[in-house]
Amino acid sequence: MTSATTAPGTRASAAPVAGGNALAGTRTLIRFALRRDRVRLPVWIGALLLGTLTTANSFRTLYSDPQDRANAVAGADSPANLALSGPRHYLTDDGFGSILSHQMIGFTAVLVGLMSVLVVTRHTRAEEETGRAELVRSTVVGRHAHLAAALSVAVLANLVLALLLALGLTGLGLEGVDAAGSLVYGFAHAAAGLVFAAVAAVTAQFTAHTRGASGAALAVIGVAYALRAAGDSGGDGALSWLSPIGWVQRSYPYVDNRWWPLLLCLVCAVACAAAGFVLSTRRDVGAGLRPEKLGSPTASAALATPVGFALRLHRGMLTGFGAGLFLMGAMYGSVLGEAEDMLQGIDEIEEALARLGGASVVESFASMVMVVLTVVAAVYVVMAALRPRAEETAGRAEPLLATGLSRSRWVGGHLAVAMGGGTVVLLLAGLGFGVAGAASTGDAGLLPDLVGAALAYAPALWVTAGVAVVLFGWFPRAGQAAWIVPVYAFVVGYLGQILQFPGWMNNLSPFGHIPRLPAADLDWTPLLLLTLVAAGLVWLGLAGFRRRDLDMK
Template sequence: MSAATTATRAPAPARAVTAAGVLAGTRTLIAFGLRRDRVRLPVWILALFLCTLSTVGNYRTLYAGPEDRASVAATMDSPAGLAMTGPRHYLDAYGFGAMTGHQMLGFMAVLVALMSILTVTRHTRDEEETNRAELVRSTVVGRHAHLAAALSVAVLANLVLALLLAVGLGAMGLGAGGSLLYGASHAAVGIVFACVAAVTAQITAQTRGASGTALAVVGLAYVLRAAGDAGGDDALSWLSPIGWVQRTYVYVDDRWWPLLLCLVLAVLCAGAGFVLSTRRDVGAGLRAPRTGSPVASGALTRPLGFALRLHRSMLAGFGAGVFLMGAMYGSILGQADEMLKDIDPIQEALRKTGGTMAESFASMVMVVLAVVASVYVVMAALRPRSEENAGRAEPLLATGLSRARWAGSHLAVSLAGGTLLLLLAGLGIGVAGAASSGDAGLVLSLTGAALAYAPALWVTTGVAAVLFGWLPRAAQAAWAVPVYAFVAGYLGPLLRFPGWTKNVSPFGHVPQLPSAEMNWTPSAVLTLVAAGLLWLGLEGFRRRDLECT
C-alpha cells in the first residue's frame, strides 16, 4: 500500500494594515451618519444661525446710537460683566460688530461645542453601547472608520454653520472679513470639542459618561475664560479654546492666528482619539468599570432605586452647573442698577415685573435657570425611551415588574431631580446675591422664587410622558417645551413679543418672584395638569407595544 504525500503549503505572509484598510468604509459611514442626522443637524445649524442674526438685528434696534453703545460698554466694563461676555479690548470700539463678538462669541461657542460633542458621541460610543458598531465592524469596515466618519460629520456641520454665519452677517453689513472670521471661529471651537469628544469616547463605556466628560471640559474652558477676563489675567484665558476664539477680536482687530491654536489642539486630540481606540476592545472603555458589590443593595432591587442609580451622574452634573450658573448671576445683583440703568428696552421689561431693580433682574434670570433645569427634566423623562430602544426594557418587563412602576420610577426621578435643581439654582443665586448686595434675606426669597417653577417643570415631565406613552417616535418633540419657554419667557419681553405668546408656555403662568406676589392658583392648576399628563402618559405606555431598534 503506497502512502500519498502532500506538500505542506506555507502560510501566506500577513499583509500590513494600510491606512486605507483601517479607514475602509468611512465614506459609506459618513453618508449614513448624514442620513441619520438629516433632521437633527439642520435644526441645530439653523437655530444657531437664526439666533445670531436675530440678536444682531436686535442690537441695531436697541442700541442704534453711538451713545447707547457707549453706555452698554461702560456697564460691561466690570469684573462681573466681563466674566459673562469676553475680554475688555472689545470695549475700545464698541460698534455692532464688536458688540456681537464680545457678547455672542463666548456664549455661542458653548452651544456649538454641545452640538459637536453630541454628534461625535452619538456616532461612536452610542453605536458601541447599542452593539451596532460590532455588527458593522464584522463587515468590510476599518477599525478607525467609525471615529473618522463621526469627526467628518461634525466637521461638515461646523463648516456649514461657519459659511452661513459669514454670509448672513456679511449681508447685514458687518463686513465681509470680520464675518468670515466670526464664522470660522465658530467652526474652530466646534471642531476642537468634537475632537475632545473623540478622546472621551474612548475612556468610558457609556454614552452619557463620554458626553458628560466632554461637557465638563467645555465647562472648565468657560470658567477659565471667565476667570481670566474678569480678573484681567490673560494667562488663564489663554488656557481655554473659548478664550482663543474670543481673542481673534473679530470686527476689531480681525486676528486669524489664534485659530491656528484651535487647529493644533484639534489635530492632537483627534490623533489621541485614534491611538486610544486601538488600546481597547469594541464596546469597552479604557477606564475599567468599578467592581461592584456581589450583592445588590436593597435600593437597586427596587425600580425607583435602580432608576436613581442610572440618573445620578447626570443629575450631579446638572446640579453643579445650575448652582454655578446661579452664583454667576447672583454675583452681579448688587450692580444691577448701574449695569441696566441706561438700557431702555431692558428697563421697560423689568418695570413690567415690578419690585426693585435687583428683584426684577432676578425674576428674569429665574426663567433662564428654570429652562436649564427643564433640559435635565426632558432628558430624564425620555430615559425610558432610550432603555426601550436599546432593548433593555423588554427583559425587565418580562418579569413581574409592571410597566407603570418601571416607567413611573424614571418619571419620579425626573420630577424630584428637577425640583432639586431648582433648589440648588435658587441657593446659588441667593447666596451670591446676598454677598454682592449685602441683603441676607435674598437667600430665602430667591430660593423660594426658584422653587415656584417646580409645577412648570412637572408639566414638562408630563408632556414628555404623554409623547413617550402614545407617540414614542415623536418623543423628541418634548424638547419644544424648554426651547419655547426660553424664547417666549426670556427673549419675549426684550423683543416685545405679544403677551399671549408667554401664556402658551407652562413657565409663563408662574408668578415672577421675588418682584411679584405669590399666587397659588396657577401653581395648583399646573400641578393638576402635570398629574393628568403623567397619568395619561403611563396609560398610553401600558396600552402600546414595545419598540426596539
C-alpha cells in the same frame, strides 16, 4: 472535523496579512451618519443661526442710539460682567459687531461644542455600546472608519454653521457688521466646535458608555468656560489662554479680525484627534481603556425598587446638572450688585424690567435671570423624562417588564426622578443665585427670596415632564418634540420680555404662568393649576404606554 495543510516549502501565516486600509468604508459611513442626522443637525444649526441673527437684529432697537451703545459698553466693564461675557478689549469699540461678539461668542461656543461632542459620541461610542459597530466592522470597514466618519460629520456641520453665520450676519446690514468680521465670527465658532469634537474623540476611548464619554467631554467644556471666565475677570487674561473658548474670543471679530488664534484651535483639534485614533488601537471594540469597576456582589434594597433603580441610572446626569446650575446661579448672582449700573441707559431692558414690576432693579433683573436658570433645569427634566424611550429602543425595557414590574411602576420611577430631580436642581440653582446675590448686594434677605423664586417654577417643570411622558406613551417616535417646551420658554419668556412679544405668546408656555418672583407677589392659584395639569398629563401618558406595544429588539 476539518484540517488544513500547507504545500511543501511554504510557511503557514500566523497573523492576518498586514497593510489593510484602516479607513476603508469611511465614505459610506459618512453618508450613513448624515442620513441618520438629517433632522438633528439642521435643527442644531438652524437654532444657533436663528438665535444669533435674532440677537444681532434686536440690537437695532436695543442700542438704536450711539449713547445707548456707549452706556452698554461702560456697564459691561466690571469683573463680574467680563466673567459672563468676554475680554475687555471688545469694549474699546462700541459698534454693533463688537457688542455682538462680546456678548455672544463665549455663550454660543459652548453650544457649538455641545453639538460637536454629541455628534462624535453618537457615531462612535453609541455605535459600539449598541453592538452595531462590531457588526459593521465585520464587513469591509477599517478600524478607524467610525471615528473618521464621526469627525468628518462634525467638521462638515461646523463649517456649514460658520458659512451660514457669516452670510447671515453680513446680510443684516447692521452698522459695523461687515463681511470680513462676519467670516472671522463664523469660523471662530467652527474652530471651537472642532476642538471639542476632537476632545470627544479622546474621551470616547476611555469609557465603554456613551453617557460617560459625553459627560467627560462636557466637563472639559465646563472647565474651558471656567478658565476663560476667571482669566477675563482677573485683568491680565493669562488663564484665558489655557481655554479654547478664550482663543476664539481673542480672534476679536469686528474689532481686530485676527485669524491666528483660530490656528491654535486647529492645531489642538488635530492633536486631540490624532490621540483619539492612536488610543482606539489600544482597546477592544465595545470596551474602554479605563477598566470597569466591579460592582457590589449584592444589590441594595433601594436598587430593587423602580425609583431606586431609576435614580441609579440618572445619578450622573442629575449630579452634573445640579453642580452646573449651582455654579451658573452663583455667576449670575455675583453681578446682582452691579445690575442697576450695568443696565442703566438701555431703554428696552429698562422697560422690560419695569413691566415685571418689583421694588428695585435688582429684584426685576433677578426675575429675568430666573427664567434662564429654570429653562436649563427643564433641559434636565426633558432628558430624564425621555430616558424610558432610550431604554425601550435599546432593548433593555423588555426584560425588565417581563418580570413582575408593571409598566406604570417602571415609567413612574423614571418620572419620579425626573420631577423630583428637577426640583432639587431648581433648589441648587436658587441657592447658588441667592448666596452669591446676597454677597454682592449685601442684602441677606435675597437668599430666601431667590430660593423661593426658583422653587416656584417646579410646577412648570412637572408640566414639562408631563408633556414628555404623553409623547412617549402615545407617540413614541415624536418624543423629541418635548424639547419645544424649554426652547419656547426661553425664546418667549426671556427674549420676549426684551423684544416685547405679545402677551398671548407667553401664556402658551407653562413657565409664563409662574409669578415672576421676587419682583411679583406670590400667587398660589397658577401653581396649583399647573400641578393639576401635570398630574393629568402624567396619567394620560401612562395610560397610552399601557395600551401600546413595545419596540421589540
